[in-house]
Amino acid sequence: MVHGHRLAPSPRRGFTLIELLVVIAIIAVLIALLLPAVQAAREAARRVQCVNNMKQIALAANNYESTNMCYPGGSYSNYNGGVPNNTCGGAGSVAKCIYPENFSSFVRMLPYFEQNQIFNAVNFSLTSGNNENITIAGVKLNALTCPSDSNIETVQIQVPSKLGSAGSPGYSFNQLTPLPPGNWKQSFSSYAGSTGTFGSGGYITNYDLTNPAGCAPQRSEYNGVIYNDSSTRIAEVTDGTSNTMMFGEHCHANLLIYDAAFGASDNSWQSGRWYDTLFSTMYPVNIKVPPSATVGTSVLGAGNYYYPTVATSLHPGGANFAFCDGSVKFIKSTIASWATTNATGPRSSSLPAGSVYSTSCFTWSQGTAVPGVYQALSSRNGGEVISADSF
16 A cells, blocks of 8 residues: 655745835835925926916016006005095094005906906905905916915905904905905915015005105105006116016915914905015015014014015925016025115014115115115116026
8 A cells, every 4th residue: 555645835925024124114215215206296397387377477467568558556556636435434544544555466467367257346446455346355366376385275254343453364354344245255366566676565554545645756766567556668677578577476375474463364366565466675585584573663663574575485495486578487595685784673684785764654765785686687777787697
């Protein structure tokens, strides 16, 4: 009788603990290497979309100039014989209870964005802060929204309890009359018009509706293309359209983070207030100005801030700018800027060295300050010589 041999069992196949840990480690390394590349690719796509947005804005502004013989103003103050069109009353506030700044340049350009239906809904006989114009506040335009602006979602409008109270959000609509029934919202802009080397905040702060010419001479200091009550013609851009900024990034997310006094309703797309849809090159790109706990002790006086006037973005290393020739250029945060000196105000560590500050109209003049490349690019008629490899 032949006895068969019992076959030995096959060895078990599988991973040892060490092998499993090695595989996990390799996968983790690959993910760590791949993730930055994915994030970079996504940011590159967002930046391309931002550039496209700015090209649309520049094209709309140039078409506006061709039709109206001037670029759109940062806003046009709304007054009628020294009396606001809708006097909202209140002790000592009749003349200034409505922001003299009116609709932003973006509202004026709506027909050139192919947004005639929104333009037709605007009541231009009133201001951008009147309740009658609340219907356009919540309209969000893709052309005004940078994909990298991470905190620019439309918010609910809340009604402040009384005139002059800083409701957040909703400060734009702080009239004595209640808002009409409805679910009203506010949208924002990732972009702003270039006022030049100095912002127009102080000028407008002291712009009394009963005396609109009070600080008018100070407007000569605004050497940009778009500022309050401006009507700049392309012929006035003597520095060359390819060397003169027209719009720049004005990241809503950064403005909320770096200035505690920047309310949730500020940066409203339809408002021409100096910190909503305008910027200057007084400070470098993406400067992070520390907020002040005491607004009233600012160099500019109560209610005036530095940070909201700067160009800022969430693109690494700089921001996009649209020029008068329709081109869009990425300008690094390290671009040469003018020299600064220590300031006494809490909202900034420095002011342009040699600049002159006026307490009467809360404005600056250049004085002996020497513009850097960044400032030269924002002025329309400075006569500066700018090399193509300097930015």
